[in-house]
Amino acid sequence: MMSRIRLRTIALKEMRHIFRDWQTLVVVLVMPVMMMFLYGYALNADAKEIPVLVEMPSPAPETRAVADKIDASQLFSVKGVVASAADPAELFRLHNIKVLFRFPPGFARDLRRPGGAKIQVLIDGSDPNLGTIIRNASEPLLLGATVEVLGVKQPKVLDLRTLVLYNPEQSSALFFVPGLMAIILLMISALLTSVAIAREKELGTMGQLLVSPLHPLEIIVGKIIPYLFLAAVDGLLVMAVGRLAFGVRIAGSAWLLGACSLAYIFTALSIGLLISTLVKRQQHAMFAALGATMMPTVLLSGFIFPVASMPLQLQVISHIIPATYFLEIVRGIILKGVGLRELWKPLLILSCEGLALMAIAINKFKVKL
Amino acid sequence: MNLFRVIIIKEFQQLKRDRTSLRLMIMMPMVQMIVLGYALTTEVKHTPVAVVDHDGGPESRSLIQAVANNALFAFQGNVDSEEELRENLDLGKVKLGIIIPADFSRQLESATHLNPGTAGSASLGSGSAGAGKSAGAMLQLWVDGQDANSAGVARGYLSAVLNQWAMRKLGTRLEAAGIRLDQLIPVTTDASVLFNPLLKSTWYMVPGIAVILVTMVTALLTGFSIVREKETGTLEQLMVTPLNPIHVVVGKAVPFFFIGVAELMFALAIAQVWFHVPFRGNYLALIAFTGIYMLSSLGIGIFTSTVARTQQQALFIIWFFLLFFMLLSGFFLPVENMPHWVQIVTLGNPVRWFMHVLREMFLKGSGFAELWREALAMLTIGFTVFGFSVLLFNRKAA
Numbered sequence: 050m051m052s053r054i055r056l057r058t059i060a061l062k063e064m065r066h067i068f069r070d071w072q073t074l075v076v077v078l079v080m081p082v083m084m085m086f087l088y089g090y091a092l093n094a095d096a097k098e099i100p101v102l103v104e105m106p107s108p109a110p111e112t113r114a115v116a117d118k119i120d121a122s123q124l125f126s127v128k129g130v131v132a133s134a135a136d137p138a139e140l141f142r143l144h145n146i147k148v149l150f151r152f153p154p155g156f157a158r159d160l161r162r163p164g165g166a167k168i169q170v171l172i173d174g175s176d177p178n179l180g181t182i183i184r185n186a187s188e189p190l191l192l193g194a195t196v197e198v199l200g201v202k203q204p205k206v207l208d209l210r211t212l213v214l215y216n217p218e219q220s221s222a223l224f225f226v227p228g229l230m231a232i233i234l235l236m237i238s239a240l241l242t243s244v245a246i247a248r249e250k251e252l253g254t255m256g257q258l259l260v261s262p263l264h265p266l267e268i269i270v271g272k273i274i275p276y277l278f279l280a281a282v283d284g285l286l287v288m289a290v291g292r293l294a295f296g297v298r299i300a301g302s303a304w305l306l307g308a309c310s311l312a313y314i315f316t317a318l319s320i321g322l323l324i325s326t327l328v329k330r331q332q333h334a335m336f337a338a339l340g341a342t343m344m345p346t347v348l349l350s351g352f353i354f355p356v357a358s359m360p361l362q363l364q365v366i367s368h369i370i371p372a373t374y375f376l377e378i379v380r381g382i383i384l385k386g387v388g389l390r391e392l393w394k395p396l397l398i399l400s401c402e403g404l405a406l407m408a409i410a411i412n413k414f415k416v417k418l
Numbered sequence: 419m420n421l422f423r424v425i426i427i428k429e430f431q432q433l434k435r436d437r438t439s440l441r442l443m444i445m446m447p448m449v450q451m452i453v454l455g456y457a458l459t460t461e462v463k464h465t466p467v468a469v470v471d472h473d474g475g476p477e478s479r480s481l482i483q484a485v486a487n488n489a490l491f492a493f494q495g496n497v498d499s500e501e502e503l504r505e506n507l508d509l510g511k512v513k514l515g516i517i518i519p520a521d522f523s524r525q526l527e528s529a530t531h532l533n534p535g536t537a538g539s540a541s542l543g544s545g546s547a548g549a550g551k552s553a554g555a556m557l558q559l560w561v562d563g564q565d566a567n568s569a570g571v572a573r574g575y576l577s578a579v580l581n582q583w584a585m586r587k588l589g590t591r592l593e594a595a596g597i598r599l600d601q602l603i604p605v606t607t608d609a610s611v612l613f614n615p616l617l618k619s620t621w622y623m624v625p626g627i628a629v630i631l632v633t634m635v636t637a638l639l640t641g642f643s644i645v646r647e648k649e650t651g652t653l654e655q656l657m658v659t660p661l662n663p664i665h666v667v668v669g670k671a672v673p674f675f676f677i678g679v680a681e682l683m684f685a686l687a688i689a690q691v692w693f694h695v696p697f698r699g700n701y702l703a704l705i706a707f708t709g710i711y712m713l714s715s716l717g718i719g720i721f722t723s724t725v726a727r728t729q730q731q732a733l734f735i736i737w738f739f740l741l742f743f744m745l746l747s748g749f750f751l752p753v754e755n756m757p758h759w760v761q762i763v764t765l766g767n768p769v770r771w772f773m774h775v776l777r778e779m780f781l782k783g784s785g786f787a788e789l790w791r792e793a794l795a796m797l798t799i800g801f802t803v804f805g806f807s808v809l810l811f812n813r814k815a816a
Contacts, residue, residue, distance in 0.1 A: 142788045332729055335730065
């Protein structure tokens with residue numbers, strides 16, 4: 050029923066469409082690479098040199114020494130010292146500071162009294178992440194600094210030895226590359242495909258194709274083939290840049306990764322096909338593809354934001370999205386180096402979703418004809 | 419000027435007739451605000467933890483209890499061996515593992531062992547002379563480091579919880595010997611959090627989401643509306659009328675200016691009513707800032723329309739821009755953590771400025787007195803982007 054020559058003809062036609070639209074092509078190929086560089090070099094969750102203000106009503110040598118120790122720490126950087134902070138909130142508003150350390154007037158004297166001295170720490174909590182980091186770090190830092198200034202050694206009760214698994218250098222790129230694969234493959238397979246089919250419908254050229262000797266299935270398969278290629282090229286590009294620029298290596302089996310990627314592309318193509326059977330206009334295809342697939346994938350798959358921190362309802366949605374399972378597989382293979390024994394479950398769910406979606410899409414497609 | 423009014427009226431009429439787009443404009447941001455408000459959390463909660471307890475004594479059990487009782491962790495129970503822990507990590511069931519060695523109780527005992535000394539200068543340490551010579555009781559932590567950010571945060575929480583437990587142990591130990599902890603460490607701290615006392619992620623993220631949504635909607639709609647006229651050929655018809663291309667393009671932007679301001683007010687209402695984020699600033703100042711910001715966001719839309727030939731291209735180009743603006747705006751990873759040269763690049767990013775302004779206004783109640791630098795930066799960027807795009811459009815049209 051399907052002829053190779055006719056398939057090739059329609060695939061070549063679609064290929065020409067893709068190459069003629071260089072604006073889209075540039076975005077599709079350049080965006081992932083630039084995003085990788087951003088994640089690899091620019092975006093960093095490690096807070097350093099947090100701007101600090103110190104309130105020191107009576108600067109004794111001990112107080113100054115503690116303030117110096119705060120400044121010397123990696124986490125904080127003292128931006129200034131004030132004698133008194135009458136309106137702390139206004140200080141936070143005017144100067145771009147995140148913490149105010151308030152030493153009491155008789156700090157040095159209090160240190161030698163029973164009960165000890167008390168340092169007040171005011172934290173700008175607007176960024177809750179940073180606020181938590183500051184809150185967790187300031188107490189040990191201040192105690193350690195004071196004790197050191199007094200010449201006493203701080204008692205050490207626990208000796209915590211941390212072993213970081215899977216990503217010992219804690220590189221963001223290593224975490225990001227698998228996620229990027231999931232997004233790009235979805236973007237090309239679901240978004241571009243559905244828009245391409247919707248465009249032919251909108252412009253009326255789909256009708257022309259349908260009255261030609263081409264079989265509808267040939268049209269669809271032929272249209273999809275170039276996007277499959279594009280998806281594969283983009284996926285390889287991400288892997289290559291990841292390897293060359295950031296040293297991302299596949300810890301597990303590359304063949305398994307390829308096979309699982311095919312299963313994911315198949316699922317994403319089914320989504321694209323399904324969207325294209327439901328809409329008549331490009332713009333609607335775009336909104337459907339963006340709103341119903343891209344957004345949830347970027348936000349809810351665990352690509353950037355941890356799924357475990359979301360409310361239950363969103364976690365449920367997250368477990369419907371195919372990318373969630375693909376991410377688990379890709380991260381498993383690339384970072385953890387695990388194989389089918391650990392990953393058969395997500396792979397099975399992913400494949401089932403793909404088959405179900407494709408069945409629905411083909412069914413709808415036939416009904417429309 | 420009369421011609422300019424005509425084109426603005428045309429645009430408003432066109433907008434009124436396009437019911438689908440109008441509905442999209444109202445519904446989409448509302449749904450997105452609510453979903454995003456919950457999903458975009460940088461908090462690290464419910465981290466699954468498992469423990470290998472080779473010690474099994476009361477001390478190790480008390481330590482496990484301290485971790486299990488903490489709401490930040492989802493305690494998965496004890497496992498029998500390191501191999502089993504590793505397997506749980508491999509399967510992704512556990513993100514953090516604690517390994518308690520067999521002699522933990524003994525090590526802890528010697529670490530908190532009190533060396534008799536003169537009052538006030540008591541020191542700690544096992545047998546060996548001098549203070550603080552003890553290395554402490556060893557604990558191994560295994561961390562799933564795939565996501566460097568959450569791994570770092572979770573690790574920080576865990577060490578804080580463990581150290582607190584240890585200090586408590588030390589305190590009770592000392593008390594039994596009749597020594598107060600403040601004799602050893604004569605200083606305490608008292609931390610309080612301003613502006614967002616419960617450190618809620620939504621308070622920080624929801625205003626940020628509003629910025630992203632408003633930028634997206636206004637840039638996309640402006641871009642789409644011009645490119646659609648290009649696609650259908652009506653733009654050429656407009657060009658052969660006595661209208662100046664600058665009038666056409668600026669006239670197209672005017673309705674979206676109002677839509678942008680209205681949309682932000684709408685987002686503000688959702689933030690306050692649904693997420694209970696306090697707005698402590700001044701509404702008029704907010705509208706003024708939004709107006710300034712619209713220059714940049716409409717400018718991006720116009721610029722896109724000069725490059726794109728189809729709506730799909732417009733979508734991709736705007737998406738591309740927004741992604742970079744968003745990632746480099748401090749939306750979820752602070753600008754201060756970026757390398758110095760990237761920070762300089764972000765000075766040209768309008769989203770970064772508006773993001774900062776909106777968050778400061780919401781939570782700190784800042785106004786023009788504190789944010790005039792930001793206003794100046796946004797004005798400069800806005801006039802540059804808008805002016806450049808309009809001139810580019812004019813040249814291409816000519």
